[in-house]
Amino acid sequence: MSEARRLTGPQKAAAVMLALGEEQAAALFARMHEDEIRDLSAAMAQLGTVPAAVVEGLCREFAEQLGQAGHLVGTYESTERLLMRTLPRERVAQIMEEIRGPAGRTMWDKLGNVNESVLANYLKNEYPQTVAVVLTKVRPEHAARVLSLLPESFAMEVVMRMLRMETVQKEALEGVERTLKAEFMSNLARSQRRDAHEMMAEIFNNLDRQAESRIMSALEERNRDAAERIRSLMFTFEDLQRLDGAGMQALLRAVEKDKLALALKGASEQMRELFMRNMTERAARLLRDDIAALGPVRLRDVDEAQATIVALAKDLAAQGAIELHSGPDEEMVP
Known part of the structure; x- marks a missing residue:
């Protein structure tokens, strides 16, 4: 089997494909990408004569590896380690970058x-x-x-x-x-290699108020620095105060009126005034009437309505329709 050991991966695959015969090989080719077909075809064309004993050994090796595979777990890290054993570091970095992309x-x-x-x-x-x-x-x-x-x-x-x-x-x-x-x-x-704190901030943004408070308090006891980092990355309903007049009006045009009334039902008077200052006097009066007509509402429903409006604001920001400042003390260039 010393001759088999000298064969490269593509050469081994080429030998197995030739051993399978035209019909089976054609079925496999049909499932391959164009680049794979080209590389494998080149290996097949340049393979030359392969002794029967070597072909038999390759087929046996393939079957044994397939049968002994057992439980497998594929990850980015395990894939990268495997590639590092056979390819230059720069090529591995390029491949992993492509894999992590869309x-x-x-x-x-x-x-x-x-x-x-x-x-x-x-x-x-x-x-x-x-x-x-x-x-x-x-x-x-x-x-x-x-x-x-x-x-x-x-x-x-x-x-x-x-x-x-x-x-x-x-x-x-x-x-x-x-x-x-x-x-x-x-x-x-x-x-897309996102910071873990950013991902957790998004998760916290989608928790209801009670769960967020409970988990954040527990996290502060375990890791105050992490809790502060996550809190700084979160964007809450109260953070909509950072919108300028044009941004607030764009948000008002996009938000559903019943969602807005429900969200403001559980908001501070300061937040209510912020929205109503950017509405006509008649629209603001109607909104106040809608809020009063709601009567008692569940805190969970208020949280969901506020989360919906925050998500809408983020979508508008991603489209360039409004600008969400990253924090109250953000420095501005005149």
């Missing part, structure tokens, strides 16, 4: 799985022609959502280029792919 084999598959707000926020700074190419390569429903989030004048430029677009040259398409991979996907993959 799902999909091709660049266009991956883009189709990127949140439309995130993609639109990136594309609005690109050339309209580049954006036109991208939107013709992703699913129409995804392209529509992205287009609707772009600034109106810019979106129209993109539409006009899409209407005039003929077949995109292969070189131009590859250039766009390289740019997206270097400037967008790698940054997106890195940004």
Whole structure:
């Protein structure tokens, strides 16, 4: 079996594929990606003569490894450790960056799985022609959502280029792919390695008031620094006080009136006044009447209504419609 040990992974796979015969090999090829087919085909073409004993040993090795696999747990860390044994560090870092990014084999598959707000926020700074190419390569429903989030004048430029677009040259398409991979996907993959405190802050934002208070108090006893960090990252209903007048009015246009009345039912008078100052006198009077008409309400329902409005504010901020400042003492550049 010394000859088998000298074979590379692709060469072993090529030998097994040839041993399976055309019909079975064709079925396996049908399940592979284009890059895998190309690499394996190259190994098969250059394999040369492989003694029968070696082929038999490879098939036995494959069957034994498959049969002894037992319980498996795959993680990013275990995958990275495995790759580090066979590939250069730079190549491993590149592969792991791609894995941590959006799902999909091709660049266009991956883009189709990127949140439309995130993609639109990136594309609005690109050339309209580049954006036109991208939107013709992703699913129409995804392209529509992205287009609707772009600034109106810019979106129209993109539409006009899409209407005039003929077949995109292969070189131009590859250039766009390289740019997206270097400037967008790698940054997106890195940004998705989220800080644990940020994830916990989002979870705390979705807890009801009693559960949040109980768990936060317990955390403060165990790890005060972590509790303070999470609290600083949380965005609560009270933090909507940081919105400027234009932002508050944009939020008011988007929020459902019954949700607003319920959210303000359990809010401070200061928060009520904040919303009503940005409404017409008649609308503010009607809102006060709606709040009074609610009567006693459950705290859980108030918390849910407030969480819904906070989530809406975050969505509007992601679309660039409003700006959420990160804290009350945030420094501003004049």
